Amino acid sequence: MNEITLAGVLLVLMFAFLGSGALIGAALLGLGIVMIDLFTTRPVAPAMATAIWSNTSLWSLAALPLFVWMGEVLLRTKLAGSVFTGLAPLVRHVPGGLLHANIGGCTAFSAVSGSSAATLMTVGRITLPELRKRGYPDSLSCGTLAGAGTLGLMIPPSITFIIYGLVVEESIARLFMAGVIPGLMLAGMFFLYIYVWGLVSADGKRLREPPAPWSERLRGLLNLAPIAGLILIVVASIYTGFASPNEAAVIGLLGAFGLAAATGSLDWQSFVGSLDGAVRTTSMIFLLLAGAAVLNIAMGFSGLPRELANWVGTLNLSPTMLLLVLMVFFMVLGCFLDGMAMILLTIAVLEPLVRSAGIDMIWFGVFVVLVGEMALITPPVGFNLFLVQSLSGRDMGFLARAAAPMFAIMVVAALLLIAFPQIALWLPGMMTGR
Template sequence: MEQVEFAGLFLVVLFFLLGTGVWVGLALVGVAFVGMALFTARPVGDAMITAMWSSASSWSLTALPLFIWMGEILFRTRLSEDMFKGLAPWMARLPGGLLHTNIVGCTIFAAVSGSSAATLTTVGKMTVPELKKRGYPERMVIGTLAGAATLGLMIPPSLTLIVYGVTINESITKLFMAGILPGLVLAAMFMAYLVIWAKLAKDYAPTPEPKISFAEKVAASRFLVPVILLIIAVIGSMYAGLATATEAAAIGVLGSLTLAALQGSLDAKSFLASLMGATRTSAMIALILCGAAFLSMAMGFTGLPRLLAEWIGSLGLSKFQLLMALLVFYIVLGCFLDGISSVVLTISIIEPMIRSVGIDVIWFGVFIVLVVEMAQITPPVGFNLFVMQGMTGHQMGFVAKAAFPMFLIMVAMVFVMILVPDLATWLPDHLTLAPG
């Protein structure tokens, strides 16, 4: 009975605190504090200090601010402009034309960013005006960009995968490897949708691009060289087992600083802006993780996760049924919470459930990132929708409708992963990895 009372109190206090505008991290601390004070005999202060310090001092967490800083540095360079110049000649002849630059550009930038918002903003600030100028339907410009930017959460380095790995004490490097193939398959599905739409749509009549020779296309590709080299340095060092995720993040920061300096876009103002932006984002995520660690400890003392896992086990759900229940659960949760908050808020309860039915935790990490991606483009708290609204000036309803086909493609991708689990597990199982 005590566990049921704690669960009820947990929901009431959490929604009250979130409804009053309290930061998510502080809301989690508040719920845990009240729960431990009422339902356990352990000194709350000691427990809170122990849990929060253990979370904040995790070595795996070191990669997080470094990857965020790398993305902030690249956001302030001419990277997106150069990417568009390099990609446009190759994309122009495909059905769907330059709309493919949104998807391919986001896929490439995701491999050096780790953030959905940074990917969306960086790629969008160059492609949106260029595509509108060329007469592409605005709903498709917005929809493809909002959907493809979510790849920043899956393709390594992924901030959400780092948070998931730290929370369940799993290898960040293995999780990064697991996200590669599903991310590329999802990008291919986005592009396939564009091809089909371009063949069937009646309002598809962009300004034709001038024909250029193969040699000119190759020459334009030189603009992609800096970002490709950075991807090789960051991701390749982990693939080859030469660096852990944290060491690869440090390589990425040094590489992005070098790239910015060579472009002439690195000055004291942009350097300080990138540092402060990374500090703010890192501090926000660290506070959420600390609050989640304290809440997990409080739940552990009440026995709520064990009770819930036993109840789920008593239902006799198969793997597929449990995954479908979690798919709906996270889609609904994502309508009200950002992705990282959704992960840290629930994983201490969800982890024993998935282990009890034999679901691979590495595979589940990619699954949970995929469903969290959907939350980025579902109202009312879809963060990518807010960014697109600010970038284009359209109403939220228009932006959400434009992104809805991409949401459906992500749902289809969930079933692809269930049918072909090796998409997420093959690389971690077959590549030599550095520990960590």
């Protein structure tokens, strides 16, 4: 069976498993088992056991549940509400007004939770009711929340970067650093879009409020200080080499517990709730990892990645053209899979192809995470759209249209990343002295 036929069979099987309604991790696991059984001579059970154990028992994965738990602790404390109350007096007089709090809140929580879902739900529960009460259009409120909520995939500590780094065997610390500038650039582009809307639209001009007194702004800064301090400590400890990602995760978790205790919101109920949320999220991620591990080893046994890399090599695509093709491919795949599942499903096939094209794997990690962010707001299965729907009660068609400008901004950001690779590579280069 040639590589094109095998790839076609793989796609048919993949959509059959996903269409069955199974969990994505279980679907990947089932697809891997079928591939090993049908297209290789390897015994299924030993191959599956080896793949799952070797990919889920890595020491580097210890950072993942700790960062998830840190976000869950903050989600259940008074610190979550303090982000909006801190940002509101600082931005309400700026064109775009309190919509900037949506983006700013998501940016701040992305830097402490590492999870897109936790970021969006935490910020959305606080901002959407307040924005509606003040008359902001639902299209802007929901669209900016869905778009900015994706920043949890990019801004460190990103769970997706941890998984990508383990799969391709690249430095997680360098990936974290590579995501800082692109993540802030994307947040800045969201801010600019809202700023322009506030300048030129009738609603934007009507909703601008007078500047807050300086005393109120100072209180806002004081409300933001705990979150900002925790972000700075976690990121700086990795950047300076003081701590590994695992150690930084411990520092962040202890810091989150310390802040929760200082605000008086750390009780037995919040502790158990945060632990339960962390266990559920981590279990879901590990099921994805296990499924992807079995599927990846099945594809390795079949020789599909190598054959596809050789076939694409015969097309003589330049690295830029290859990246543009991959971006379109990910956009289509994002209609059916969320960002993390999409990355885990494809990286085994794409890694040899990307390396043979001379593309830096740290840079490619940022690129693939950025395109993975698009999948979170791509209908019909954009995960962030479902989360916003649960918060707002609006139908999926309305939310897809509301998020379309944010999707377009992400496309522009991806093109800028291709045109100027140093956006992602400058900071990790500084980290390693290159």
